[in-house]
Amino acid sequence: MWFPRLASDRVLRTRLIEGPFALTLQENNANRLYCLNMQAEKQGLHRGMSYSDARAFCPDLQSRPADPIGDQQFLHVLRRWAARHYCPWVGLEGGDGLVLDITGAAHLFGGEAAMLTDMRQRLSRAGFAARIGLGDTRGAAWALAHYGEGYAAPGQALAALQTLPVAALRLDNKTTIALQRLGLRSVGDLAGAVRAPLARRFGPEVLMRLDQALGHQPEQIAPLAEPPHYGVRMTVPDPIGLYDDVMAGTARLLDQICARLKAQETGARVLCLTLRRVDQDSQTIELRLARPLRDPRRILPLFERGVRDVDAGFGIDQMRLEATQVEPLPVQQVSHVSSGRKDQLDDLVTRIGTRIGLENIQRFLPADSHIPERSFLIAPAAYSDPGGPWVSLRSRPLQLFPPVPVAGTGPRPPKRFRWRRMSLTTARATGPERIAPEWWLVDDNWRSGLRDYWRVETRQGRRLWLFYTPQNPGWFVQGEFA
Known part of the structure; x- marks a missing residue:
């Protein structure tokens, strides 16, 4: 197809x-x-x-x-449609085709011809142009779909394919042109040629494709496996409504779903617990985790806040737990020096994230830039890892803010200046540290050119980060040390 x-x-x-x-x-x-x-x-x-x-x-x-x-996602949709309507053995054929093994299924539609007619009608009503080939081999069906669109009777593949071009054997362009230059333009010409010279010149692929199309070599259809479903359900004989009972049921469901996650070496990032009441109303508790997990002992306490807020009504008779988002979580070696502090931090981020949202919990990450404003990134803590140690040859202030101009002349820090309505006197100045702008980035704040940074300690106890602009003389305060 x-x-x-x-x-x-x-x-x-x-x-x-x-x-x-x-x-x-x-x-x-x-x-x-x-x-x-x-x-x-x-x-x-x-x-x-x-x-x-x-x-x-x-x-x-x-x-x-x-x-x-x-397009590829939609092709998978078509594959599921074909597997549901015609036969279970459906695989992908390149990026724009399907291959079906209809052995034992054609009689359900009144024969192979009626089955192909039903396929064409359904696809035409859906707005798709489709060409279908039928044969007792995968190669023959592919050739007829792409170059003939017909039917090859069992054992009669050569008769149905002999007039088709050699490109119908799923050969690459270079090989097809080389065969045509030798006068082998059709499948019949290739089948009647001496095999030994062809094998020496083109290798085994040409003859293998020919034998597969004619049925001399087997070629299996490998259907795509359905993706694993991480969902479990439990129906209780008598309605429940107490907090302890709901948590006990959740623990049972977690044990089952975590076993599936472990078998697939994956971890859950988002879990949805759906509680159906006897009046057919449902309530859903969504748990978004800061890291992929499959440990039921760590996940269960994170459901406590959501379960306490549930209105059980006249009772809950069905519970369903599903991992709606999973990520790979391969098995790791555990040593005696491993620490559980990271796990505790992830659990804390999850607990806070259920209240204010995981995206609102952020961390600073180091960035590869010598510009002070660009030396860090802000990213959600749940979706990023610590970027390693901060490396800086010179100390940096704990607090950065937009440059504030102060009065001063000359390349040395001013002895007295006013900042934030305070009169400050310089006690000691360390520097300068010259920082040049990154020419490949456009930043209006750095159009003044070079900056000479000084660490200034004042008699009033303030330790400030000042810089001087030689091109356009002026002094500015940009940060404060702790």
């Missing part, structure tokens, strides 16, 4: 466009056509064509940016 215009058909299903239409994709600093509808192909446009050339040939061409990731 081949979808020659999968990407454009997917877009046009939700946005009807009359006339030529194409999706574009940026490749090698050029915007090129990625997928076209039938009207655009009739205008002489083709895939890989430059978008500017396409507009010159077809001024009425309408376009949108392509979304290859979305």
